[in-house]
Amino acid sequence: MGNFDQLLEEFDLLHKKKEISQAMKSAIGIRAMQESEENIPIGTSKLGGLPDLPPHFEFPKYHHGYLSFLGQINLSEAKPFDVDHILPDQGILYFFYDIIEQPWGFEKEDNGSFKVLYFKGDLSELTRTDYPEPIDDYSPLKAFKVKFYQHQTVSEDPEGLELNEEESENFLEFRSQAMQPSKDDHLLPAHYMLGEPLNIQNDVFEEMVYYSNENKYGTNGWQSNHREIRARSKELVLLFQMDSDDDLDVMWGDAGILYFCIHKDDLKNKRFEKVGFILQCY
Numbered sequence: 001m002g003n004f005d006q007l008l009e010e011f012d013l014l015h016k017k018k019e020i021s022q023a024m025k026s027a028i029g030i031r032a033m034q035e036s037e038e039n040i041p042i043g044t045s046k047l048g049g050l051p052d053l054p055p056h057f058e059f060p061k062y063h064h065g066y067l068s069f070l071g072q073i074n075l076s077e078a079k080p081f082d083v084d085h086i087l088p089d090q091g092i093l094y095f096f097y098d099i100i101e102q103p104w105g106f107e108k109e110d111n112g113s114f115k116v117l118y119f120k121g122d123l124s125e126l127t128r129t130d131y132p133e134p135i136d137d138y139s140p141l142k143a144f145k146v147k148f149y150q151h152q153t154v155s156e157d158p159e160g161l162e163l164n165e166e167e168s169e170n171f172l173e174f175r176s177q178a179m180q181p182s183k184d185d186h187l188l189p190a191h192y193m194l195g196e197p198l199n200i201q202n203d204v205f206e207e208m209v210y211y212s213n214e215n216k217y218g219t220n221g222w223q224s225n226h227r228e229i230r231a232r233s234k235e236l237v238l239l240f241q242m243d244s245d246d247d248l249d250v251m252w253g254d255a256g257i258l259y260f261c262i263h264k265d266d267l268k269n270k271r272f273e274k275v276g277f278i279l280q281c282y
Contacts, residue, residue, distance in 0.1 A: 004152075007178055011170040016161065020171075023158030028081040029151030031188075032144035032247060040145050043092065043123035045078065047071035047191070048248055049143025051094050052126040053119075059132050060096045060115035066131055067096035067115055068139065070242060070258075078193065081148045086194055086237060088270060091120035095240060095260060097277075102253060105278040106211045116239070118272040131253025141248055153179050153195035153266075156203065178205060189243040190257065197238050197259050200280040204259050205233035208276050236261045239275060256281025 004021075007013045031045070037049045051069045053059070060067040073093045087225040094117040119126075131140070147230055154175050163171055179198050180190045190198045197204035209232045210222055217225045240260040244251045259278050266274040 004178070007174055011174040013167065013170055013174055016163070016167070016171075017162045019158065020154060020174075023155045023161060023196040025153050025155070026083045027151040027153045028078050028193040029149040030191040030193065031147040032191065032245065034239060034247065035143065035145040037128075037143035040143060042128055043074060043126050045072060045074045045146035045148070047144045047146060047242075048141030050128050050130055050140055052092075053094070053117075053129040054121060054125045055127065057094075057117060057119065059129065060117070062098050062112050065100075066133065067113075068099040070095040070097055070099075071146075072207055073146070073193070073240070077146075078148050081150055084149070084194070084195065086267065091118055091270075092126075093118055093240070093272065095242070097258060099118050099250065102279060104274070106207075110277075114260070114275075114277040116272045116275040120270075120272060141250060144248065151192050151195065153192075153198075155196050155197055184185070187259060189247075190241065191243055191245070192238075193240050197241055197261075198243075198257060200282060202280075203230075203233065204238070204278065204280065205236045205261065206230060207278055208236060208259075208261050209233050209278075211278070212276060233266050236276075237264055237267050239267070240270075250281040252279055253281030 005014065005017070008017055013020065018260055032047050040049065040051045042048050048071060049069070051072055072095070075088050075091050075093065079087060079089055096115040098113040101113070103113040104171070105114070156172070156175060180187055182188060206229050209229050210217055217229070222229065239257065239262045242258040244255050244257070259280070260275050262272070262275045
């Protein structure tokens with residue numbers, strides 16, 4: 001996260017250190033390291049390239065064709081950085097998405113535009129699997145091996161944190177720089193698991209609750225049901241966040257982020273078919 005105290009001092013928030021520290025959540029940072037795919041061992045974590053699938057897994061398909069492979073996470077590799085012991089100890093998570101149409105995930109017709117698969121078995125069963133058929137306007141993302149690291153995030157609206165107008169503006173700047181540092185004047189892609197989402201528009205967890213229950217809350221029911229929506233959003237976990245990334249040559253909408261979220265109970269019971277998804281962008 002960088003120098004926490006230094007950032008607080010830079011944004012004149014040292015007097016709020018206790019409250020901000022209490023609002024922090026640990027995450028697992030993901031750094032994409034370019035590597036030729038043949039040098040990435042089968043079954044290890046990576047972004048892009050081709051998935052390493054067991055023979056009984058079918059390549060996910062959407063209504064206009066096959067979904068695109070975003071990456072795979074070997075949980076045994078990520079687990080040492082899971083300080084809150086939230087993720088399963090073993091297994092591989094595979095993430096797929098329709099990167100051609102890039103659905104937002106808000107509409108019912110977006111169901112099926114993403115897929116999360118989970119495999120817990122012998123890695124010797126895995127085979128690097130090509131797309132079942134050619135895709136005219138898309139080729140697989142470049143392969144990158146993954147380096148995990150300890151990352152810290154903080155809620156955009158921490159409970160109990162009282163700020164005046166100037167402090168509120170400073171806090172948002174502090175949060176942005178703490179959660180997405182820059183290098184050589186360029187923001188590093190915010191790929192990570194767990195922690196607080198790096199919201200671009202509304203609160204990601206609240207959006208997930210609202211749009212998955214839109215029939216209950218009604219078209220204009222966000223504000224009138226906000227207390228309930230916020231309470232239910234506390235039960236969600238950020239399984240994976242994938243940022244736009246020049247190196248991967250992916251742009252989600254207008255410099256957006258993909259968010260894959262899951263209820264705590266579903267994560268505990270490994271019900272990854274219940275993962276929800278939304279895209280936010282500027």
